[in-house]
Structure formats: C-alpha cells, structure tokens
Amino acid sequence: MGFLEELKALLPGRVLTREAELAPYESDALTAYRKRPLAVVLPERKEEVIGVVRLCHRYGVPFVARGSGTSLSGGSLPVEGGIVLALNRMNRILRLDPEARIAVVEPGVVNLEVSRQAAPFGLYYAPDPSSQPVSTLGGNVAFNSGGAHCLKYGMTANHVLGLEVVTPTGEVVRLGGESLEGVGPDLHGFFVGTEGLLGVAVEITLRLLPKPEAYHTVLAAYESLEKAGEAVSLIIRKGLLPGAMEIMDRLSIEAAEKAVKAGYPLVEGLLIVELEGPKEEVAEEAKVLEAILEESGALTIRVARSEAERQAIWKGRKAAFSAVGRLSPDYLVQDGVVPRSRLGEALREIQRLSREYGLRVANVFHAGDGNLHPLVLYDGKRPGELEKAEALAGEILKLCVRLGGSLTGEHGIGVEKKGYMPEMFAPEDLEAMERVKRALDPKGLANRGKVLPEVAHA
Amino acid sequence: MPEARRLAEVVEAVRAYPRLRPKGGGTKPALSTPREGEVPLELGGLSGILEYHPEEFVLTALAGTPIAEVEEALKAHGQYLPFHPPLKGRGATLGGTVAAGLSGPLRHRYGGLRDFLLGVRFVDGEGRVVRGGGKVVKNAAGFPFHRLMVGALGSLGVLVELSFKVFPFPPSTKTLRVRLPGLEAALEALRRLRLLPLDLLALDLVPPATLEIRLGGFPQSVKARLERLQALLEGEKEVLEEDEAHWEAVRDLRFLEGSPIWAKIPAKPQRIPQLEALPLGPRRYLDGGEVLFAGMDGEGLLALRQAGLPHLVLKGAQDPLFPPPPEAFFAKVKEALDPSGRFPLG
Ligand SMILES: Cc1cc2nc3c(=O)[nH]c(=O)nc-3n(C[C@H](O)[C@H](O)[C@H](O)COP(=O)(O)OP(=O)(O)OC[C@H]3O[C@@H](n4cnc5c(N)ncnc54)[C@H](O)[C@@H]3O)c2cc1C
Numbered sequence: 001m002g003f004l005e006e007l008k009a010l011l012p013g014r015v016l017t018r019e020a021e022l023a024p025y026e027s028d029a030l031t032a033y034r035k036r037p038l039a040v041v042l043p044e045r046k047e048e049v050i051g052v053v054r055l056c057h058r059y060g061v062p063f064v065a066r067g068s069g070t071s072l073s074g075g076s077l078p079v080e081g082g083i084v085l086a087l088n089r090m091n092r093i094l095r096l097d098p099e100a101r102i103a104v105v106e107p108g109v110v111n112l113e114v115s116r117q118a119a120p121f122g123l124y125y126a127p128d129p130s131s132q133p134v135s136t137l138g139g140n141v142a143f144n145s146g147g148a149h150c151l152k153y154g155m156t157a158n159h160v161l162g163l164e165v166v167t168p169t170g171e172v173v174r175l176g177g178e179s180l181e182g183v184g185p186d187l188h189g190f191f192v193g194t195e196g197l198l199g200v201a202v203e204i205t206l207r208l209l210p211k212p213e214a215y216h217t218v219l220a221a222y223e224s225l226e227k228a229g230e231a232v233s234l235i236i237r238k239g240l241l242p243g244a245m246e247i248m249d250r251l252s253i254e255a256a257e258k259a260v261k262a263g264y265p266l267v268e269g270l271l272i273v274e275l276e277g278p279k280e281e282v283a284e285e286a287k288v289l290e291a292i293l294e295e296s297g298a299l300t301i302r303v304a305r306s307e308a309e310r311q312a313i314w315k316g317r318k319a320a321f322s323a324v325g326r327l328s329p330d331y332l333v334q335d336g337v338v339p340r341s342r343l344g345e346a347l348r349e350i351q352r353l354s355r356e357y358g359l360r361v362a363n364v365f366h367a368g369d370g371n372l373h374p375l376v377l378y379d380g381k382r383p384g385e386l387e388k389a390e391a392l393a394g395e396i397l398k399l400c401v402r403l404g405g406s407l408t409g410e411h412g413i414g415v416e417k418k419g420y421m422p423e424m425f426a427p428e429d430l431e432a433m434e435r436v437k438r439a440l441d442p443k444g445l446a447n448r449g450k451v452l453p454e455v456a457h458a
Numbered sequence: 459m460p461e462a463r464r465l466a467e468v469v470e471a472v473r474a475y476p477r478l479r480p481k482g483g484g485t486k487p488a489l490s491t492p493r494e495g496e497v498p499l500e501l502g503g504l505s506g507i508l509e510y511h512p513e514e515f516v517l518t519a520l521a522g523t524p525i526a527e528v529e530e531a532l533k534a535h536g537q538y539l540p541f542h543p544p545l546k547g548r549g550a551t552l553g554g555t556v557a558a559g560l561s562g563p564l565r566h567r568y569g570g571l572r573d574f575l576l577g578v579r580f581v582d583g584e585g586r587v588v589r590g591g592g593k594v595v596k597n598a599a600g601f602p603f604h605r606l607m608v609g610a611l612g613s614l615g616v617l618v619e620l621s622f623k624v625f626p627f628p629p630s631t632k633t634l635r636v637r638l639p640g641l642e643a644a645l646e647a648l649r650r651l652r653l654l655p656l657d658l659l660a661l662d663l664v665p666p667a668t669l670e671i672r673l674g675g676f677p678q679s680v681k682a683r684l685e686r687l688q689a690l691l692e693g694e695k696e697v698l699e700e701d702e703a704h705w706e707a708v709r710d711l712r713f714l715e716g717s718p719i720w721a722k723i724p725a726k727p728q729r730i731p732q733l734e735a736l737p738l739g740p741r742r743y744l745d746g747g748e749v750l751f752a753g754m755d756g757e758g759l760l761a762l763r764q765a766g767l768p769h770l771v772l773k774g775a776q777d778p779l780f781p782p783p784p785e786a787f788f789a790k791v792k793e794a795l796d797p798s799g800r801f802p803l804g
Contacts, residue, residue, distance in 0.1 A: 099652075099727060099728060100726050100727070100728060101652060101653075121653065122653055122654070122655070123653070143598060144598045144602070145598075146596060146598070150595070150596050151515070151596070152568070154569060154573050155596065155598070157572075157602065157605060158569060158572070158573040167790075171786040172786075173784045173786045173787045174784060175784060175787060177724065179725060179726055179748050179749065180565075180569075180745060180748040180749070181559075181565075181570060181722070181724045181725075181748055181749035182559070182609060182724055182768070183559065183609060183722065183724060183768050183769060183770040184559075184609050184610070184768075184770075184781075184783045184788075185606055185608070185610035185611075185613065185614065185783055185788065185791075186572050186606065186608040186610075187606070187783065187784065187787055187788060187791075189572050189602065189605035189606070189608060190601070190602055190603075190605050190606040190791075192602070193598055193601070194601055194602070210652075210654055210655040210656075211655060212655050213655040233513060236513055236515070237513060239536055239626040239629070240626075241625060241626060277655070277657050278655065278656060278657055278675075278679070278683055280675075280678070280679035280682040280683055281657065281675045281676065281679040281683070283679070284675070285676070337592075337594045337596050337597055338594070339511070339516070339593075340513065340514055340595075341511070341514060366596070369594075369595045369596040370595070370596065404593060404594070405592070405594050405597075406592045406594055406596075406597040406598075407599045408597070408598050408599045409596040410596065410598050411598070412598055413599055417599075421599070421600065424592075424599055424600070425589065425599075425600055426589065428586050428587055429588050429589045429590065431586075432582065432586065432590075432601075432603070432794070432795065433600060433601040435794040435795070436601060436790075436791055436794040436795070438794070439790040439793045439794040440787070440790045440791070440794075451600070451601075
C-alpha cells in the first residue's frame with residue numbers, strides 16, 4: 001500500500017483528492033497565494049490526527065493543519081505534494097468547568113462558541129479577534145491571535161493553560177495543565193505563536209474570566225488622525241487602562257458607513273474607547289475620561305447609553321475589514337506594531353507611501369497597543385498592481401521595525417512576511433528558531449516553508 | 459567564582475565551563491546552589507534599567523537588576539509590575555524571578571509573570587546570543603523564546619536582558635480580611651468570589667478559614683465596592699485601611715520563615731481539600747486558590763511527591779522540580795539550545 005491508500009484506510013471516506021474537492025483548501029484569507037495539496041483529510045478524533053501525523057512522518061509527506069482558513073498571512077496555505085489536516089470537524093467542547101474557570105476544547109472549536117457556552121456561568125473567553133465568529137482555537141493558538149482587548153488582557157498565549165500536542169514525529173505530549181500557575185518551563189506558552197511548525201494542537205485548555213459588570217463606551221471624532229492618537233496618549237498618561245481603544249481613518253469610516261450604517265460622523269479620525277469593570281470604578285473612570293476627551297479637542301463625543309448604543313458604536317469597527325474590502329476588488333492587510341508614542345509618525349509615513357505608490361491605504365487600528373492595520377487596496381486584475389501592493393506593504397513592515405516595533409501584532413508571519421524576518425531578527429535569533437524546529441521536526445514536515453526565511457537555512 | 463557584569467562576560471563564562479548554574483540574588487537557594495561538578499555564575503552585577511518609557515507601558519532591564527530597583531523606578535510614574543514578583547524585600551532579581559517562574563498575590567488582577575514578559579535576550583548553551591519577543595506590548599513575530607524562559611530554571615540559557623509590560627498602579631487600595639467558621643465555608647466563599655466580576659487585586663486563602671481580599675481603584679469606588687463585598691460575605695470582618703506593608707510581607711513570603719523547605723504548588727479550589735490533608739506547615743493560597751506557597755519539612759515534601767502533585771522547591775531540597783518537564787518536547791528544545799548540557803535539567 002502507498003501513502004494515499006494507507007491514509008484512506010485510516011480515515012475511510014474522509015480523504016479528499018478530487019480537484020473540485022481540493023479547491024476550497026488551496027488558499028486561506030490571503031487569496032493572492034494558492035497551492036494545490038495532494039489531499040485533504042478530515043479527522044474527527046485526536047487519535048486520527050495522531051495516526052495521520054505518524055503516517056506522514058513515516059512517508060516523509062509534509063502536512064499543514066487548518067482550522068477555518070482565515071489566516072491573513074498564508075499560514076494555512078498548503079504545501080505542494082503535502083496534505084491538509086482540516087480540523088473543523090473536531091469541534092467539541094470537551095469540558096466546561098465554571099468552578100475551575102476553564103474550558104477544554106478540541107482545536108476545531110470556533111472562538112466565539114466558547115464564550116457562548118460560558119455565558120450562563122457569567123464567564124467568557126477574552127481573546128476576541130474580529131474573525132471570532134469563524135476562526136478556530138487551533139488557528140488562534142498557532143497564531144497567538146489577538147483582538148481589541150490585548151493591552152489589558154493579553155493575547156491567546158495568556159489564556160491558554162494547557163495543550164495536548166502531536167509533535168511532527170508523531171509523539172503525543174501534554175504541555176501545561178489547568179492552573180494559572182505552573183512549574184517548569186512554560187512549554188505551552190512557547191508553543192502558542194509557533195504557527196503550527198512544532199506540531200498539531202489536538203486539545204486546548206483555556207482560561208475563562210468573569211464577564212465585566214459594566215461598560216462605558218465612547219465615540220470621539222477628531223479633525224485629524226494625529227489628534228485622535230494624542231487623545232490615546234493622554235488617556236494613558238492619566239493612568240487609565242481602558243479595555244479597548246480603537247482608531248479609524250476617513251477611508252475606513254466611509255467604508256463602514258456604506259456597509260453597515262453605523263452612524264459615524266465623517267471625519268478624519270474616530271476614536272472608540274471602552275472602559276469596563278465594576279460599575280463604581282467605571283463611573284469614576286468615566287469622569288476622568290470625559291475630562292480628557294474635552295481637553296483633547298474632540299469635535300463630537302458620543303457616549304453609549306444602552307447596550308444597543310454600545311453595539312452600534314462597535315458595529316462599524318467590527319465590519320471595517322469587510323467594508324473596506326467592498327471599496328476595492330482586492331486588499332492586503334498588514335498588522336505591524338509600533339511603540340504607541342510613534343503612532344503619529346507611522347501614520348504620516350504610511351500616508352506618504354500611499355501617495356508615492358499611488359495605492360489607497362485605509363487605516364483601522366488597535367491604538368492602545370500600537371497595532372496598526374493598514375489595508376492596502378489594489379486591483380489584482382491590473383498587471384503589476386499586486387506586486388506594487390506587496391512592495392508598499394513591505395515598506396510599512398520595515399517602517400514598523402525601524403520605529404522599534406514588530407512585523408506582526410497578531411496575524412502571524414506565515415509565508416507572506418517570512419522574507420522580512422531578517423529585518424526584525426538577527427541571524428543568531430533565526431538560527432535558534434531553526435534549531436528548535438529541526439530538533440522537533442527533523443524531516444521538516446509540519447507547515448514547511450512558513451515563518452522561517454530561507455536565508456536562515458544556509 | 460566566575461562573575462558576569464556584561465554580556466561578553468556571560469558568553470565567555472558559558473564557553474569556559476562545562477557545567478554552570480546561574481545565580482541572581484540567591485533568594486531561592488534550591489535553584490541557585492551549584493550541584494556537584496557545577497560552577498556558579500554570579501549575575502548580580504549584570505544590573506541596571508536599560509529603557510523605560512512610562513507612556514509605552516514597557517520596561518527593559520538587565521537580568522540581574524533587583525526587583526526593588528525596578529519597582530522604585532516604576533513607582534515614580536505611578537506604575538508597577540502587575541505580576542507582583544515575590545521576595546522583592548529579600549533581594550530577588552528579575553532574572554531569578556523569570557527563571558523560577560514566580561508571581562505574587564497581586565497576580566490575581568491582571569495575570570502572572572507569563573502574561574507580562576514581552577521579550578528576552580539570552581546566551582544559550584553554546585555561547586550564542588539569542589533574542590526572542592520584542593519591546594512592544596503586542597507582538598506575534600517568531601518563536602516566543604521569552605515565554606520558554608518562564609520557569610525554565612536556567613536550563614535553556616542565561617538570561618541577560620528582559621522586557622516587561624507594566625501597568626498603572628491603582629490610585630488607592632484597601633483590604634478586607636474575613637474569618638469564616640471553617641475550611642468548607644471559606645472554600646464556598648472563594649468559589650463564589652471567583653465567578654464574580656469584582657476586579658479584585660488579590661484574593662488569598664490563609665488556611666484554615668481566612669480570606670484576604672485586596673481592592674484597588676479610585677477612593678470612592680473602593681469604598682463602595684468594599685461595602686458591597688462586606689454585604690456579600692458572612693463571617694467576622696476586618697478592614698485594613700493601610701494595607702501596603704501587609705502585602706509586602708506576604709509577597710516576601712515572610713509567613714514561610716522558620717520552615718526548612720519552601721515550595722510553590724500549582725492548585726485549583728477543587729484541589730485545596732486534598733492539599734489541606736497533607737502534612738504541610740505555614741501556607742497561603744494565592745490568586746483565588748490557583749497557587750499555594752507552603753512551608754514544610756521532609757515529611758511534607760515526601761507527601762507531595764507521593765500524591766503526585768506538581769511543585770517547585772525554592773529552598774531546602776536537592777531536587778527542586780516535580781515532575782520533570784515532558785521529555786518528548788522538552789528534550790528536543792534542550793538539544794537545540796543547550797546540546798552539551800551546560801545548564802540545569804540536563
Ligand atoms: C475578516 C478577518 C478578520 C480578522 N481579524 C483578526 C483579529 O482581529 N485578530 C487576529 O489576531 N486575527 C484576525 N484575523 C486572522 C485570523 O482569523 C486568525 O489568524 C485566526 O486565528 C485563524 O484561525 P483559523 O481557524 O482560520 O486558522 P487557519 O487560517 O486555518 O490556520 C492558521 C494557522 O494555524 C495553523 N493551525 C490551525 N490549526 C492548528 C492546530 N490545531 N495545531 C497547530 N496549528 C494549527 C495553520 O497551519 C495555520 O498556520 C482575521 C481574519 C479575517 C479574515
């Protein structure tokens with residue numbers, strides 16, 4: 001029996017090989033990249049994942065784990081001649097223990113589902129990528145996904161307490177446990193963010209938090225992006241720690257208005273600030289915030305007086321990506337990070353690059369943590385325009401590193417940004433990553449060709 | 459005894475000695491005392507804050523910097539290390555805290571060390587200098603070596619430079635001490651409090667039946683929340699208006715003084731009855747029962763091992779870590795970063 005026959009024997013009826021069946025798996029949300037895998041397998045239990053990984057190891061066939069394929073950096077792009085492990089069918093919440101404040105889930109569980117199931121106990125799962133209604137926890141773990149609340153609550157790594165992992169050689173290990181504190185090296189913390197290069201997560205233990213008692217959500221309009229950015233600095237300087245601070249520029253505001261009619265004022269910069277916590281504390285903080293926003297020269301200030309008004313303020317922000325997508329046939333999203341105090345400088349430079357390249361760039365970003373989300377608009381049908389968009393996106397990445405930040409705050413390196421890794425990391429850093437990869441995956445099968453730039457191999 | 463005050467000296471020492479044991483402030487002797495054949499590497503001189511931008515919420519310092527020095531700098535800007543590193547008053551350093559993987563009672567509010575470490579620069583077992591993470595509060599680029607160093611006991615590299623996320627310290631605090639009739643009642647109250655959105659700074663259980671609850675925020679709000687909390691709980695109550703000195707003593711683990719063996723034991727409220735049945739000495743559960751710091755003698759330690767409960771001994775034992783890290787993953791990482799086995803956990 002050959003590889004495919006053995007695979008089919010392992011997962012009868014759940015190995016896809018026909019062209020039409022493979023098509024949906026050829027790319028992720030970074031649609032500019034496409035590759036046809038040898039096969040797609042649909043495991044339903046972790047024993048099947050283990051079996052498939054062992055088989056791949058025996059035959060030396062590369063594999064890519066896949067959740068919902070919403071990666072924006074080509075993380076779940078197939079490897080030619082390799083297989084895709086599509087984990088969506090492994091979508092059971094195995095245990096939800098309110099007393100322990102944990103949920104134990106399979107990797108194909110969708111992010112938002114955890115909060116939904118935890119809601120009756122007054123609990124929720126904090127990391128909230130905008131893709132949370134569709135993206136899976138396996139994907140979130142691999143990418144250390146973020147969201148709008150990272151400054152205060154951290155990213156996925158901070159909410160994963162334990163993992164069961166199949167290593168690329170087919171060994172099964174438990175990393176971490178159920179407690180917020182562990183002993184020994186934080187191996188589960190290390191696994192989160194390694195983008196599937198060190199194995200497949202088959203079980204994930206998540207930390208749940210009590211849902212905040214009160215929210216205070218404010219929308220403030222500014223005559224410039226810089227003014228909105230200065231307001232954020234002022235908030236930080238006054239010692240407030242809002243749950244979220246988001247900024248949108250004019251292009252994104254217009255797009256969001258067209259798409260969902262959120263009722264946003266058409267200005268150059270919009271700031272959303274959300275305070276959250278016990279009602280007495282939020283009330284006190286709200287007074288401080290009000291004074292700050294007055295002082296910051298806001299043109300208008302809108303405070304949500306009800307949950308419906310709060311949702312209305314968030315609606316446009318949450319729809320921003322897809323709304324901007326409607327303005328243009330294609331777009332690339334970057335998510336570089338800059339130190340918060342350099343936000344103004346970064347935005348000015350992005351505007352300059354946008355003019356220089358003759359491509360529109362919309363900006364929606366997590367202002368509290370300096371995580372930019374420039375959307376580079378282009379038309380893939382025009383010859384050369386994708387290349388131009390990629391070059392512009394690359395300039396933005398280099399800019400972020402130059403200002404002391406990072407290539408990515410939450411979307412990962414994938415295939416898209418691996419060429420820029422040497423901008424941020426020295427050869428010794430990349431070699432150390434390479435050595436860890438080689439020790440755990442001597443045949444280089446797990447998500448081959450991602451994250452680590454080719455130069456490091458040399 | 460080799461002593462390193464600069465990066466180049468760390469590299470030199472690593473290359474010169476076949477087996478090394480890094481030492482910071484020496485506050486956790488079970489981890490820093492050299493075993494047979496090991497040479498101690500003194501890192502107390504590798505000290506100083508390198509970068510601190512209050513507005514960025516980021517601080518970078520050399521690994522041998524005393525926690526006390528870092529906190530003093532932060533305090534001048536109304537900020538703190540929210541994971542509340544223990545043993546500050548005894549001279550603990552940043553590096554030793556990270557290597558041991560320790561957080562104090564205030565971790566309850568925003569999270570522990572693993573949630574606040576942003577980046578690292580270390581020297582691996584072959585004398586290579588490696589960076590992981592970054593100096594911004596959000597970052598997902600590359601393998602997160604900084605998280606790997608948390609609790610690694612120096613087994614994968616000598617920490618040289620560390621970057622942390624820091625937060626504003628609340629404008630005021632107060633503490634409520636509640637004495638309940640017995641362990642069962644205390645656990646019941648603890649379980650209830652864990653599910654409520656009270657944003658407590660600390661929630662400790664002092665066996666057999668006392669809860670210590672710290673609140674932080676604007677004075678008006680703290681007052682109102684304290685009243686709400688009192689109404690919520692049965693038992694005999696006492697308010698500590700001035701509570702800073704009390705919590706400093708707790709984080710310095712002063713309650714363990716006099717015990718021959720000190721250990722950190724990961725826990726959960728459900729596990730507390732089992733732990734309470736063991737022959738342990740003075741002790742305190744932090745963070746709503748998520749972790750126990752306990753004093754004990756040899757009998758207590760043996761009981762912990764026999765019960766198969768994971769723990770880390772900070773003082774008073776040769777073999778501090780139980781269980782050893784999972785072989786199938788850890789041994790590979792060790793092979794990649796310390797192939798000659800220069801560092802602990804070889
Ligand atoms: C409209 C939109 C909005 C978005 N907003 C955000 C946002 O706000 N914040 C944010 O952080 N991201 C955001 N993303 C990016 C994306 O949703 C996240 O990266 C998400 O975590 C991917 O999840 P997924 O299930 O789709 O994973 P996939 O795309 O299928 O896979 C992502 C990576 O994870 C690996 N992987 C998947 N499962 C496993 C597993 N079990 N074990 C090991 N590796 C595995 C894959 O190999 C791949 O490398 C957005 C994407 C879109 C399209």
